[in-house]
Amino acid sequence: MLAGLAAAGCTPDAAPLQGGWVGTHPERGHRLRGELPAGEGPLKKADVVIVGAGIAGLAAARALAGRGVDVAVLDLEDQAGGNSRGHRVAGLPCPLGAHYLPLPGPDAHEVQQLLAELGLSRQVLGRTEWDERHLCHSPQERLFIDGEWHEGLLPPAEHGTTREQYRRFSALVSQAQRNAGFAMPTRRARWTATHAELDAQTFAAWLDRAALTDTRLRWYLDYCCRDDFGANADGVSAWAGLHYFASRHGFHAPGDEAGEREPVLTWAEGNGWLSARLAEPLRERLHLGRAVLRVTEGKHGVELLAWNEATGAPERWQARAVVMATPLFIASRLLAAPPDALRQAAGQLRYAPWLTANLALREPLLARPGAPPAWDNVRYGTTALGYVNARHQSLNPTPRAPLLTAYFALPTAQRGELLKQPWQHWAKVVIDELAQTHPDLPGKIERIDLCRFGHAMSIPTPGLRGLTALAALNEARGRVVFAHSDLAGYSVFEEAYTAGVGAAARVRL
Ligand SMILES: Cc1cc2nc3c(=O)[nH]c(=O)nc-3n(C[C@H](O)[C@H](O)[C@H](O)COP(=O)(O)OP(=O)(O)OC[C@H]3O[C@@H](n4cnc5c(N)ncnc54)[C@H](O)[C@@H]3O)c2cc1C
Missing domain, CATH: 1.10.405 (Guanine Nucleotide Dissociation Inhibitor; domain 1)
Structure with a gap:
C-alpha cells in the first residue's frame, strides 16, 4: 500500500482504501493524437450529426429533433452529459462534475423554457414559482475559518x-x-x-x-x-x-x-439530473462510445470518421450538416479544413484541469463548532473548492452519513500529473484536504471514486472574450456550426444550453 494512504488514516492492518478512476477515458480523447485507423467500417447516415453529447450537444439535438430533423449524437464517453453527468457510489447518486444551476434570469429564456418543460417551474399570476424540492435546502453554504464553521461563504469581516x-x-x-x-x-x-x-x-x-x-x-x-x-x-x-x-x-x-444569496437548483446527482432528462427522449439517436476522429466537409454534405469503442473498429457517418459540440480545441483538430476563426480561437483558449472525488462514508462525521453541515462546505485559505453533500436534498428523515463530492480546479501545470499519477496519489490529496476540517474522515471512508477532467473548461483569460474569432464562430451558419460553452469563453450550464439551441437554429439543412 502507498505510504500516503497510511498517513491518510489507513494503517498497515486496515483494509486498503476502496476506489478508483471513474467517468472519463482520457485514452479515448487521445486517439486524436494518433494516426487515423486503416479501413472504413460500416456507413451510417443522419440529416445532422452532432459531435459531443454535453449540454450544448444535447440542447442542439433536442431543438432539432423537436423540429422533426433526423439527428444522431456521437460522444466518446459511455454516458451522455459531458461535464454535467451523474454517478453512483456505494449505490447512491452523486455528481461527477457540475452540481448546480442558479435560477435563470430574464435573459436566459431558453433555459427558463427548458426548466418549465421539465416541470421545475410554473407561471402563477405572471410570476415564476419553483418546485421547492429542487431548490437547495437550507443551510446552503458554510465556511470553516478560525477553527469554526460560519454560515455563508464570504469570510466574516474581523475588522473595519x-x-x-x-x-x-x-x-x-x-x-x-x-x-x-x-x-x-x-x-x-x-x-x-x-x-x-x-x-x-x-x-x-x-x-x-x-x-x-x-x-x-x-x-x-x-x-x-x-x-x-x-x-x-x-x-x-x-x-x-x-x-x-x-x-x-x-x-x-x-x-x-x-x-x-439567491437560491440554486440542485439534485443528488448534480446537473446529471438535467442531462439525463435531455438525453432520455433522444434514446436511439445517441451513439455513445464513439470517438469522432475526422470531420470532412464536402460539396453535398459532411463525412465523419469515428472509432467505435465497443467493436474496436472504425465507423463512417454521412450527414447533410454537422454541429460541432466539442471544446473548440478539439473541433479544430477534428475538422479536415478548420476555418480561420476556429484556428485563432483554439490557439488562444487555455483549459483548466479539474479533479472531483465522491466519498461514501460509513458513518456520520463528528460535529465541529459553529454552523451546522450545509450543502456546500468550504475551508478558508485553501486552494481547493470544498465539498457538497450529495445527500443534502434527501427528504428521508433518518440521519445518514453524508456523501461528499469534493472539487479541485488545478493549475494547468498539473495536467500531466493528473494523467500520470495513480488514483491513490490523488485520493491522498483529497483526503488530506478534507481532513483539515474533518480529522475523523480518513477512518470513515467506505469508497472514494475520482474523476479527472484534463481540459475541463476554458479559462476566460484577458483578451479571450473580446476575440472577433469567437464572435464569428457564435454566428457561423451553414453545414458546419459550433455549439459549446467555449463560445462564451467560459463554462456554465446557461452558456452551453443557449449555444446548443442557437446552433440548431443556424445549421443549414
Ligand atoms: C468539475 C466541474 C464542475 C462544474 N460545475 C458546474 C456547476 O455546478 N454549474 C454549472 O453551470 N456549470 C458547471 N461546470 C461547467 C460545465 O462544464 C457546464 O455546465 C456544461 O456542462 C458544459 O457543457 P458543454 O456541452 O459546453 O461541454 P462538455 O461538457 O465539455 O461537452 C463536450 C462533449 O464532447 C465530447 N467529446 C469531446 N471530444 C469528442 C470526440 N472526439 N468525439 C466525440 N465526442 C467528443 C465529450 O465527451 C463531452 O461529452 C462544471 C464543470 C466541471 C468540469
Missing part, C-alpha cells in the same frame, strides 16, 4: 478594513451592472468599449488599481474565480471577474438588505 472593502467592491459591482451591462448568457449583453477595457486586464490588476487588497476579500474573489473559471483572479480578465457577480446576484456585503 475588510468591511469597508466589501462595501466598496459591492458598490463597484452595482456600478458595473448599471453602466456596462452584463447578462447571463453573455451573448445577451452588448459588447462595448468598457467591456473591451475590462477584458484587456486581469481581474487582480483591476482590483489592485481600485486598492481592493484586503486578504479576506481577495481570498474570496480568488475562490469565486476558481469555482466558475478554473483560475485565480490573476489568471482571468476583469470582465470575467465582474461578470461573475454583475450578471447574476451581485456582491452583497454583510448586513446588506439583499444579502441572502
Whole structure:
C-alpha cells in the first residue's frame, strides 16, 4: 500500500482504501493524437450529426429533433452529459462534475423554457414559482475559518478594513451592472468599449488599481474565480471577474438588505439530473462510445470518421450538416479544413484541469463548532473548492452519513500529473484536504471514486472574450456550426444550453 494512504488514516492492518478512476477515458480523447485507423467500417447516415453529447450537444439535438430533423449524437464517453453527468457510489447518486444551476434570469429564456418543460417551474399570476424540492435546502453554504464553521461563504469581516472593502467592491459591482451591462448568457449583453477595457486586464490588476487588497476579500474573489473559471483572479480578465457577480446576484456585503444569496437548483446527482432528462427522449439517436476522429466537409454534405469503442473498429457517418459540440480545441483538430476563426480561437483558449472525488462514508462525521453541515462546505485559505453533500436534498428523515463530492480546479501545470499519477496519489490529496476540517474522515471512508477532467473548461483569460474569432464562430451558419460553452469563453450550464439551441437554429439543412 502507498505510504500516503497510511498517513491518510489507513494503517498497515486496515483494509486498503476502496476506489478508483471513474467517468472519463482520457485514452479515448487521445486517439486524436494518433494516426487515423486503416479501413472504413460500416456507413451510417443522419440529416445532422452532432459531435459531443454535453449540454450544448444535447440542447442542439433536442431543438432539432423537436423540429422533426433526423439527428444522431456521437460522444466518446459511455454516458451522455459531458461535464454535467451523474454517478453512483456505494449505490447512491452523486455528481461527477457540475452540481448546480442558479435560477435563470430574464435573459436566459431558453433555459427558463427548458426548466418549465421539465416541470421545475410554473407561471402563477405572471410570476415564476419553483418546485421547492429542487431548490437547495437550507443551510446552503458554510465556511470553516478560525477553527469554526460560519454560515455563508464570504469570510466574516474581523475588522473595519475588510468591511469597508466589501462595501466598496459591492458598490463597484452595482456600478458595473448599471453602466456596462452584463447578462447571463453573455451573448445577451452588448459588447462595448468598457467591456473591451475590462477584458484587456486581469481581474487582480483591476482590483489592485481600485486598492481592493484586503486578504479576506481577495481570498474570496480568488475562490469565486476558481469555482466558475478554473483560475485565480490573476489568471482571468476583469470582465470575467465582474461578470461573475454583475450578471447574476451581485456582491452583497454583510448586513446588506439583499444579502441572502439567491437560491440554486440542485439534485443528488448534480446537473446529471438535467442531462439525463435531455438525453432520455433522444434514446436511439445517441451513439455513445464513439470517438469522432475526422470531420470532412464536402460539396453535398459532411463525412465523419469515428472509432467505435465497443467493436474496436472504425465507423463512417454521412450527414447533410454537422454541429460541432466539442471544446473548440478539439473541433479544430477534428475538422479536415478548420476555418480561420476556429484556428485563432483554439490557439488562444487555455483549459483548466479539474479533479472531483465522491466519498461514501460509513458513518456520520463528528460535529465541529459553529454552523451546522450545509450543502456546500468550504475551508478558508485553501486552494481547493470544498465539498457538497450529495445527500443534502434527501427528504428521508433518518440521519445518514453524508456523501461528499469534493472539487479541485488545478493549475494547468498539473495536467500531466493528473494523467500520470495513480488514483491513490490523488485520493491522498483529497483526503488530506478534507481532513483539515474533518480529522475523523480518513477512518470513515467506505469508497472514494475520482474523476479527472484534463481540459475541463476554458479559462476566460484577458483578451479571450473580446476575440472577433469567437464572435464569428457564435454566428457561423451553414453545414458546419459550433455549439459549446467555449463560445462564451467560459463554462456554465446557461452558456452551453443557449449555444446548443442557437446552433440548431443556424445549421443549414
Ligand atoms: C468539475 C466541474 C464542475 C462544474 N460545475 C458546474 C456547476 O455546478 N454549474 C454549472 O453551470 N456549470 C458547471 N461546470 C461547467 C460545465 O462544464 C457546464 O455546465 C456544461 O456542462 C458544459 O457543457 P458543454 O456541452 O459546453 O461541454 P462538455 O461538457 O465539455 O461537452 C463536450 C462533449 O464532447 C465530447 N467529446 C469531446 N471530444 C469528442 C470526440 N472526439 N468525439 C466525440 N465526442 C467528443 C465529450 O465527451 C463531452 O461529452 C462544471 C464543470 C466541471 C468540469
